[in-house]
Every structure is written in C-alpha cells, then in structure tokens.
Amino acid sequence: MLTIHRLEQREAxxxxxxxxxxxxxxxxxxxxxxxxxxxxxxxxERMDGGKTSSVIIAQDKAYTAAAxxxxxxxxxxxxxxxxxxxxxxxxxxxxxxxxxxxLPVMVNGEVVGGIGLSSGTPQQDMECAQAGIDYFMQQSxxx
Amino acid sequence: MLTIHRLEQREAxxxxxxxxxxxxxxxxxxxxxxxxxxxxxxxxERMDGGKTSSVIIAQDKAYTAAAxxxxxxxxxxxxxxxxxxxxxxxxxxxxxxxxxxxLPVMVNGEVVGGIGLSSGTPQQDMECAQAGIDYFMQQSxxx
Amino acid sequence: MLTIHRLEQREAxxxxxxxxxxxxxxxxxxxxxxxxxxxxxxxxERMDGGKTSSVIIAQDKAYTAAAxxxxxxxxxxxxxxxxxxxxxxxxxxxxxxxxxxxLPVMVNGEVVGGIGLSSGTPQQDMECAQAGIDYFMQQSxxx
Amino acid sequence: MLTIHRLEQREAxxxxxxxxxxxxxxxxxxxxxxxxxxxxxxxxERMDGGKTSSVIIAQDKAYTAAAxxxxxxxxxxxxxxxxxxxxxxxxxxxxxxxxxxxLPVMVNGEVVGGIGLSSGTPQQDMECAQAGIDYFMQQSxxx
Numbered sequence: 001m002l003t004i005h006r007l008e009q010r011e012a013x014x015x016x017x018x019x020x021x022x023x024x025x026x027x028x029x030x031x032x033x034x035x036x037x038x039x040x041x042x043x044x045e046r047m048d049g050g051k052t053s054s055v056i057i058a059q060d061k062a063y064t065a066a067a068x069x070x071x072x073x074x075x076x077x078x079x080x081x082x083x084x085x086x087x088x089x090x091x092x093x094x095x096x097x098x099x100x101x102x103l104p105v106m107v108n109g110e111v112v113g114g115i116g117l118s119s120g121t122p123q124q125d126m127e128c129a130q131a132g133i134d135y136f137m138q139q140s141x142x143x
Numbered sequence: 144m145l146t147i148h149r150l151e152q153r154e155a156x157x158x159x160x161x162x163x164x165x166x167x168x169x170x171x172x173x174x175x176x177x178x179x180x181x182x183x184x185x186x187x188e189r190m191d192g193g194k195t196s197s198v199i200i201a202q203d204k205a206y207t208a209a210a211x212x213x214x215x216x217x218x219x220x221x222x223x224x225x226x227x228x229x230x231x232x233x234x235x236x237x238x239x240x241x242x243x244x245x246l247p248v249m250v251n252g253e254v255v256g257g258i259g260l261s262s263g264t265p266q267q268d269m270e271c272a273q274a275g276i277d278y279f280m281q282q283s284x285x286x
Numbered sequence: 287m288l289t290i291h292r293l294e295q296r297e298a299x300x301x302x303x304x305x306x307x308x309x310x311x312x313x314x315x316x317x318x319x320x321x322x323x324x325x326x327x328x329x330x331e332r333m334d335g336g337k338t339s340s341v342i343i344a345q346d347k348a349y350t351a352a353a354x355x356x357x358x359x360x361x362x363x364x365x366x367x368x369x370x371x372x373x374x375x376x377x378x379x380x381x382x383x384x385x386x387x388x389l390p391v392m393v394n395g396e397v398v399g400g401i402g403l404s405s406g407t408p409q410q411d412m413e414c415a416q417a418g419i420d421y422f423m424q425q426s427x428x429x
Numbered sequence: 430m431l432t433i434h435r436l437e438q439r440e441a442x443x444x445x446x447x448x449x450x451x452x453x454x455x456x457x458x459x460x461x462x463x464x465x466x467x468x469x470x471x472x473x474e475r476m477d478g479g480k481t482s483s484v485i486i487a488q489d490k491a492y493t494a495a496a497x498x499x500x501x502x503x504x505x506x507x508x509x510x511x512x513x514x515x516x517x518x519x520x521x522x523x524x525x526x527x528x529x530x531x532l533p534v535m536v537n538g539e540v541v542g543g544i545g546l547s548s549g550t551p552q553q554d555m556e557c558a559q560a561g562i563d564y565f566m567q568q569s570x571x572x
Contacts, residue, residue, distance in 0.1 A: 008191050040195040044187035048151050048431060052183045052467045053496035056521045073513055080510040089516030094523050100513035122513035144440070144541060145334060147433040154430070181338045181467040210339035224366040227359055227386035227408035230375030235342045237380050255430060294477050326481040330473035334437050338469045 006036045007105060007113035011136060012043035015105065015115050018135020022128045023047060028120040030128055031058035034105075035114045039067030042113065054118035060095045061102030061125075066114025072102035073126060101125025105133060107140075149179045150248065150256035154279060155186035158248065158258050161278020165271045166190060171263040173271055174201035177248075178257045182210035185256065197261035203238045204245030204268075209257025215245035216269060244268025248276060250283075292322045293391060293399035297422060298329035301391065301401050304421020308414045309333060314406040316414055317344035320391075321400045325353030328399065340404035346381045347388030347411075352400025358388035359412060387411025391419060393426075435465045436534065436542035440565060441472035444534065444544050447564020451557045452476060457549040459557055460487035463534075464543045468496035471542065483547035489524045490531030490554075495543025501531035502555060530554025534562060536569075 007015075012034040023030040029049035034042045041059060061072050068075070075098040078085040089098040100122030105113040115132050117125040150158075155177040166173040172192030177185045184202060204215050211218070218241035221228040232241040243265030248256040258275050260268040293301075298320040309316040315335030320328045327345060347358050354361070361384040364371040375384040386408030391399040401418050403411040436444075441463040452459040458478030463471045470488060490501050497504070504527035507514040518527040529551030534542040544561050546554040 009188060038195070040189075041187060041198045042189050044184060045152060046183075046185050051497055052181075053493065053521055053525060055184045057517075057525075060520060076511075076513055076515055079516060086510075090519045094519040094521075097520065098516035099520070126513075144536065145435040145437050147435050149431040149433050151431050179467075181465075181469055183467055207339065211337055224372075225362075227362055227412075229362055230365055230384035231343075233376045233380040234346060234383065234385070235339055235380075237376075239339060239343075250430065295474060324481070326475075327473060327484045328475050330470060331438060332469075332471050338467075341470045 004037060005107065005110055005112050007034065007042060009042065011140065012113070014136040014139050015132040016043055016045050019115065019117060019128045019132030020045065020047060021135065022131035026120075026124060026127070028124055030117050030119045030125070031055055032132070033058040033062040033116045035059075035062040035066045037066055037112050039063040039114065051119045057097070057099070057118040058101075058116045060097045061099065061116030061118060062114040063095055063116070064097045064114070065102035065104045065116060066111060068096065069104050069111045071104065072097045072116075073100035073122070076100060101129055103129045103133060105136070147180060148250065148253055148255050150177065150185060152185065154283065155256070157279045157282050158275040159186055159188050162258065162260060162271045162275030163188065163190060164278065165274035166263075169263075169267060169270070171267055173260050173262045173268070174198055175275070176201040176205040176259045178202075178205040178209045180209055180255050182206040182257065194262045200240070200242070200261040201244075201259045203240045204242065204259030204261060205257040206238055206259070207240045207257070208245035208247045208259060209254060211239065212247050212254045214247065215240045215259075216243035216265070219243055244272055246272045246276060248279070290323060291393065291396055291398050293320065293328060295328065297426065298399070300422045300425050301418040302329055302331050305401065305403060305414045305418030306331065306333060307421065308417035312406075312410060312413070314410055316403050316405045316411070317341055318418070319344040319348040319402045321345070321348040321352045321402075323352055323398050325349040325400065337405045343383070343385070343404040344387075344402045346383045347385065347402030347404060348400040349381055349402070350383045350400070351388035351390045351402060352397060354382065355390050355397045357390065358383045358402075359386035359408070362386060387415055389415045389419060391422070433466060434536065434539055434541045436463065436471060438471065440569065441542070443565045443568050444561040445472055445474050448544065448546060448557045448561030449474065449476060450564065451560035455549075455553060455556070457553055459546050459548045459554070460484055461561070462487040462491040462545045464488070464491040464495045466495055466541050468492040468543065480548045486526070486528070486547040487530075487545045489526045490528065490545030490547060491543040492524055492545070493526045493543070494531035494533045494545060495540060497525065498533050498540045500533065501526045502529035502551070505529055530558055532558045532562060534565070
C-alpha cells in the first residue's frame with residue numbers, strides 16, 4: 001500500500017496567505033490556487049480585482065506543477081518548436097500550463113501539492129507563487 | 144452603463160466559514176465553492192477529507208445558483224422527464240447542476256453571488272449551503 | 287450542387303426584435319439567439335438583466351432547433367426513459383437541448399434558421415421564441 | 430460589496446454598429462462579438478458572408494480582451510516560444526486568444542466589456558474592433 005503525503009487545508013491557507021501578501025505589496029490583485037499532490041484543488045482565492053480569465057489559469061498552473069511535479073516555467077523552457085516536449089501545453093484538454101506562475105510544493109523531497117498564480121505578468125505570478133512557498137515553509141518550520 | 148453588485152473576498156470567506164462550521168458539526172468534510180454574481184469562482188475550500196469529485200461539483204453548483212439565479216434544488220424539481228425543463232443539467236458543457244446544494248446569495252433583492260457545497264448527501268449539502276448564507280447575513284448585519 | 291436558403295442578418299434582427307418585444311411585455315429579460323440553417327450563430331442579444339448561464343443555453347436551443355430541424359420541446363416529449371430517443375440531450379457535447387424555447391424558422395417548408403430563448407420558464411421562453419417568428423413572418427410578408 | 434460597471438445592451442449595439450460600418454467600408458463581412466466585463470456574451474452579429482469558424486473566434490477574442498483586460502494582440506506579442514507566457518492561447522479550454530482582433534472596452538479607466546472581430550486578416554479585425562470602440566466613445570460622449 002502506498003502512503004501519500006498531502007497538504008492539509010491549514011497549510012493550503014498558509015500558501016495563499018504568503019502569496020496574497022506579496023501580491024498586495026506589488027499592487028497586483030491575483031487569483032491564487034492550491035492543489036494537492038494529485039492536482040485536485042484544495043483552496044482558491046480571487047483577490048478583489050483579480051481577472052476572471054485567471055480563475056482557470058491559476059488552477060491549471062497549480063494542477064500542472066503538482067501533477068507533473070514541475071514548475072510551469074520549466075515546462076516553458078522545453079516547450080519550444082523542435083524540442084521533443086513541444087506542444088505539451090495542449091495536453092490534458094489544455095490544462096497543462098507552460099506559462100510561468102505554477103510551482104510544486106515540496107516537503108522532505110516529496111511533492112505534496114502545487115501553487116498557481118495568475119493575473120500579473122508571468123514574472124509577477126512566479127514571484128508571488130514563490131512568496132507563498134516561502135511563507136509556508138517559514139510558518140511550518142516550528143511544527 | 145449597468146451597475147452590478149458583487150461579493151467581495153471578505154464576504155466570500157464569511158460564506159465559507161458558516162458552511163464549514165455546519166459541515167464540522169455534522170461530521171462531513173465538504174468542498175465549498177463561492178462564485179460572484181456571474182458564476183466565476185471567488186473562493187474555494189476543500190476541507191480535509193472532502194471528495195476529489197466534489198471539487199468540480201461544488202463549483203458547478205455555485206455557478207448554476209449564481210448565473211441562473213436559482214437554487215439547484217429548484218432545478219431538480221423541474222428536471223423531470225416529461226417536464227419542459229428536462230435535460231437542463233447537461234447544458235453549458237454539463238455545468239448546470241440540478242443536484243441540491245447550490246444557492247444564490249441575495250442582498251437587497253439582487254443576486255450578488257452563489258454558494259455550492261458537495262461531498263455529503265444533497266440534503267447535507269443544502270443544509271451547509273444555507274448555513275453559509277445564514278452566517279454571512281448575520282455577520283454582515285452590523286455593516 | 288445544392289442551393290441552401292439561409293436567414294440574412296436583417297431577418298435575424300427581425301426575429302430578435304419580435305422576441306424582445308414579447309420579453310419586455312412579460313417583464314422577463316432574455317437571452318435571444320438566432321442561428322442559420324446549419325446551427326451556426328447569426329445574431330445574439332442578452333437583454334439587460336438576462337442570465338449569464340442563458341448565454342450558452344439560448345445558443346444551444348437555437349442550434350438544436352435549426353440543425354435538428356425540430357422544436358426543442360418536441361425533443362422534450364421523446365426524451366423520456368424507455369423511449370428510443372432518451373438521452374439525446376447529452377449528444378454533441380451536450381449542445382442538443384430538450385428544454386422548451388428553441389424553434390426552427392421555416393420559410394416555404396424549409397428550415398432556414400433557428401431561434402432560441404433562455405432566462406424565463408420554458409413556457410415563457412417558448413412564448414417569446416414564437417413571438418419572434420410571428421413578427422418575422424409579418425414583417426417579411428410584404429417582401 | 431464590490432460595485433462593477435458593465436456595458437448595457439444599447440452600448441453593445443453601438444460597438445457593433447461602429448465595427449460593422451468599418452467592415453463594410455473595407456468590404457470584409459465580419460463576425461462581431463461584444464461581451465460584458467467578465468467575458469460573458471452581450472451581443473453578436475455575423476454579417477452576411479461572415480465565416481462560420483469566426484462565430485467562436487470572435488467570441489473568444491472578446492472574452493479574452495474583457496476577462497484578461499488585455500488586447501489579444503498584446504497577448505500575441507508575448508506568446509512566443511521561450512517567452513514565459515508562451516502557451517497562454519490554449520488556456521481556459523482554448524478560449525484565450527492571442528490572435529489580433531480583441532480589445533477591452535474601457536470607460537473611466539475601467540474595463541466594462543470586450544469587443545472581438547473575426548473573418549478578415551488580424552490587421553483588418555483589429556482595425557474594425559478599434560472602429561467599434563471609436564464609434565461607441567463618440568456616440569457616448571454626449572451622455
């Protein structure tokens with residue numbers, strides 16, 4: 001039998017909290033999605049002013065990062081014509097995202113979830129996703 | 144130009160809080176989705192133990208309740224073979240839900256959002272959705 | 287070579303005009319969709335206050351009525367468990383509608399388009415769809 | 430509670446009117462779609478001779494421009510292999526468009542809707558979309 005480690009809701013909220021704080025600091029209202037290790041949504045927040053198109057995009061970035069265990073910007077690098085991974089972004093009904101802003105959440109070397117941000121530039125989305133992970137790691141350190 | 148009223152994130156969290164409290168009281172971990180008045184996701188929480196299939200079902204119930212301005216259990220009553228509304232549940236790519244557990248959120252006679260619950264029986268989902276609205280109304284009363 | 291007769295845009299506007307007038311008379315803001323004889327959208331209007339979920343439903347009703355050359359309420363009658371047509375509403379990715387409110391537009395015994403209404407009860411939708419056709423026929427009579 | 434401003438039907442018709450006049454002037458029958466600020470369809474017209482594939486493309490351009498608050502040709506510039514936004518065009522079930530011809534409609538610094546054109550070259554689509562906005566602004570100036 002496999003034993004799976006999965007983010008709990010309390011931890012998902014920490015990831016959102018850290019991402020939201022950075023989004024507020026840079027003045028970009030974001031959509032923030034947290035998935036479990038299988039890519040299924042755990043928590044979501046559209047900050048007041050977040051884009052409606054980003055509702056799905058943020059979820060897809062988090063899904064991709066967790067399910068494929070890969071940052072979406074890493075998929076971006078290989079999703080180039082001529083490269084054998086080219087076209088990956090249309091897989092799974094288009095849910096695989098190669099747009100920066102999705103990061104796997106790793107604990108003890110295992111992927112336990114994913115975080116996806118959307119509404120800013122890819123760089124802003126990446127920055128806020130990382131801030132979510134940093135905050136989660138810091139808050140979890142004492143536990 | 145039309146002027147539309149829409150739930151803000153703080154209010155979406157109140158709806159989730161009220162629904163979660165009831166779900167904890169009856170011992171059923173739920174997926175809880177809150178949409179704006181057009182049916183676009185504002186906030187989502189999968190309680191620890193909530194079903195993965197309910198991730199989409201809860202969102203679809205909230206979408207239906209807000210966008211169609213109708214409780215999903217009201218659609219259920221008319222979605223009967225021979226009734227002129229039969230088959231409504233497959234519309235909009237199957238997103239229209241006629242399963243109990245989705246309620247429009249109304250303020251001053253206007254639909255400002257929707258709440259959708261999934262993971263329990265339809266009756267449990269309905270009870271927790273209503274608890275979310277009750278809590279939201281009570282907490283908002285002083286504002 | 288086949289010669290196809292198809293609504294023109296001016297005629298599509300007449301269909302919408304007639305449907306809107308009735309919708310205003312009964313006080314129900316509607317989504318009104320007109321398709322050509324193949325089911326492809328020609329014209330659409332969401333009256334102020336029409337439901338966002340009805341954007342797709344109205345189009346699917348018009349699509350069904352034109353492409354299948356059948357009123358959606360006629361599909362409703364045969365879409366009953368045990369009947370050989372049962373389940374038709376999930377075909378074409380769920381676009382086939384068996385909810386009342388879609389009517390084929392016929393001229394000289396040929397289907398030249400479809401009209402679909404959504405936002406009211408199926409009976410209201412049907413009434414306004416018929417009003418659209420009546421107005422179109424009356425305005426076209428002199429041509 | 431948030432207060433949102435949204436195009437009304439009368440304004441959507443002005444946008445279509447301006448776009449159609451330009452399309453007629455350049456001799457290209459177009460599909461013209463207008464959405465509200467969330468990306469839901471408000472009005473649509475397929476000019477006689479407009480392409481059937483453009484029915485969806487025009488709607489997706491208008492959806493993208495409104496929901497993502499960005500001209501589709503701006504997405505085009507960043508949707509290049511190697512750029513971190515590459516692949517954005519397959520998101521939201523492929524509804525995000527990076528083909529020129531979709532523009533957000535802005536009033537007083539807010540996005541209140543979107544316009545999408547399709548059937549010509551992207552340059553023609555862009556020209557007619559802009560003509561729709563110009564006409565709308567001019568006609569609204571006196572209000």
